[in-house]
Amino acid sequence: MKFVDEFRDGQLARIIAGKIEAAAQPDRNYNLMEFCGGHTHAISRYGIADLLPPGVHMIHGPGCPVCVLPIGRIDSAIELADRPGMILCTYADTMRVPASKGASLLKAKARGLDIRMVYSAADALRIAVANPSREVVFFAIGFETTTPPTALVIRDASRLGLANFSVFCNHVVTPAAIASILESPQVRELGAVPIDGFIGPAHVSCVIGSQPYEYFAEKYRKPVVIAGFEPLDVMQAILMLMRQLNEGRAEVENEFSRAVTREGNPTAKQLVAEIFELRRTFEWRGLGEVPYSALSIKAQYARFDAEQRYGVAYHPVPDNKACECGAILRGVKQPRDCKLFATVCTPENPMGSCMVSSEGACAAHYSYGRFRDADYTQRKGAKDAKVAKEPR
Amino acid sequence: MCLAIPAIIVERRAGDAAVIEMDGVRKEISVALVPEVQPGDYVIVHVGYALTRLDPDEAQRTLALFAELSDGRSR
16 A cells, blocks of 8 residues: 555665664663553554664553543443433444443443444434434544544534534544643652653644654653654654753654644644543543643533533542553563463453553553564573573 | 544535535535635545645645654754
C-alpha cells in the first residue's frame, strides 16, 4: 500500500539504525517518551527496541484512550446500557475493558443488554435514525483524532432534530496529559521518570497541528518530534530527538510532514470548538485528576449530552491492587515488572486496561516482546553459568 | 485507537461522502473534515472520516531523508 510499505523498508531501517548508533554519545542516556499507543505498538511490533543502542530508552506514555479510561467511566456506560429500551453504541476498543466487580461491556452484552459495536460515530447516528422508539447513546472515547467525528454527529443530530440520540462524552486532550506528566504534583507524588524528549502524536497532530507543542519545548526545555506511526517514522524521530539533545536544542520538529502542518486541520478544530468545551478536571487512569484534560458538550447542545440527560453521576473506583497499569502509564514501570503480566492478565482475560487495547504497553509487549524477555533471561543465565564453569 | 490508514479517494458522492480504496477494498467514508479533497488525492482515514490530505511531495522528502547516509541538515 502506498504511504505504508515504503515506510517499513528494512534496508532503510538499517541505514537509520546506523545513524542512531553514530549519534549516541557513549556516556549519555536518552530517555525518550513515545506519548502515543500507536508508537508503542510500532516499537514492539517491528522490534525497534532491538535496533537501539544501550543508552537509548523508550518510555511508553499514556496516549492510549482505552488505557487511561478509569473504571468508573465504564461502570457509568454499563449503567446507561442497563436503562430500559436503551441501545448503547461503542467502539470495539471499550468492550473488554474491566469494570467494577468483574463486569465489562462485553459481559453486559452477553447478559442481554443492547450494546452494539460500531466502526464509526456515524453508524451510531444511523442506528438512532432507524430506531426512533428507542433511546440511543454513543459512548465516545478518544483523543483529538477521534473527537471531530463525534462533533460531526452531534452537529448532524442537531440539524436532524433527533430526539433519541445522545453522546456519553469521554474525549480527552493530549497537551494537558503531557503537561501533567511534566509538572503535576500528584504525578510527582505517584512517581515519574526523567524524560529527555517526546515523540509527538501522529494522527492527533493531523488535527491539532504542531503548534500546541511549542509551549512544552519552550517552557520545559524538552524537544518534541512529531512522528508517523510506521516503523521508519519512529526511528527517524528517535534520531532527530537524539540530535536535538546532543546539540542542546529543545524544539518542535515535524517528521510527519506528509500529514501534519503547524496549524493542523482548521475545519476539524473549528467544529470541535463549536460543540465542546474543556472540563475543569477529569480522572485518568494512572495520572489521577488532570485539570482541563477532557471535553464536555457545550450547554447549547445539552440535549445531546447523555451525562445531563440521564443524570450520570461519576463514582471513582480504585484499580485492582496488584495491577501496575497506573505506574506503567506514567512510564515508571515496564509490563514485565507487573506480577499479573502474562500470568493472570492476558489479552484474552485482561485485568488492567493496558492489556486491553492492542496499543496498550502490556498488550504490545505480550504480543511481540514477552519471549524476548525470556530469551534475554535465558541467555544471561547461560552466560553466567558459563563464566562460573570456566577455570580461573 | 488513533489508528488511521492512508487511502486514495476514487469518487466524490453527494454531500460529504466519498469512496476510498485501500489495497483493493472500497468503502464509503465522510470527507466533511477535508471538504476540498478530489479523486486521486490520498487521505488518512479514521473511524470512517478522512482526517487530512497526504502530501506526496513531503512523503518523498521524508523518504529521501531516511536514505541519506550523512547528516540531513547539512543540505
